[in-house]
Amino acid sequence: MMIQTPTVLLDGTVLAILDKQDLYGYALTKKVKQHVIVSESTMYPVLRRLEKGGELTTYSEPFEGRTRKYYQLTDNGREHLREIKNAWQDFSAGINAILGE
Template sequence: MALQLGGNLLEACILAIIEKEDVYGYRLTQEAKELMEVSESTLYPVLRRLQKDGLLNTYDEAFQGRNRRYYGITEEGKEKLQTYKVEWTGFKEKIDLVLEGVSRNE
């Protein structure tokens, strides 16, 4: 895909993935890579920022002798995701109009 995912849109996508269920870091990066062109080195700083901002929480669980770090969405994160969804709908409608060659004055 030639279009790149910017900061807030990437955050929205991460929150949406995690909203379904808590997910450990590696699985999250694999799911994100299936949907968009993004590297682990891009995702982990975003995850840390979302956690710092109170939108995600983390916990560790043992798995085959190692710990997996799981990410879960907080209530504040769910509210932020809802805001992103509303903003996305308006943004998408405007972009669709531009790409379809429709003038706003028509």
């Protein structure tokens, strides 16, 4: 059985990875996939939504004749990440207490 990753946890995963380093879309998707099951078609709407919400900003860099769009965490994104981490601690403690970690 597979548990679908809730939007807020997917947001938290993206924000936490970008808190460590700026990444372009494909590289970010690969990093997220190391931890949760997600498709590329799911990731790009998440990135657009976080950018529109002010949690991410972007910049472009040339690479082998192409341009890569890099995503960077903003101060709003760092605050949102802190909120998600706090909410996760409370939620996971409750679920672990019920399921018997």
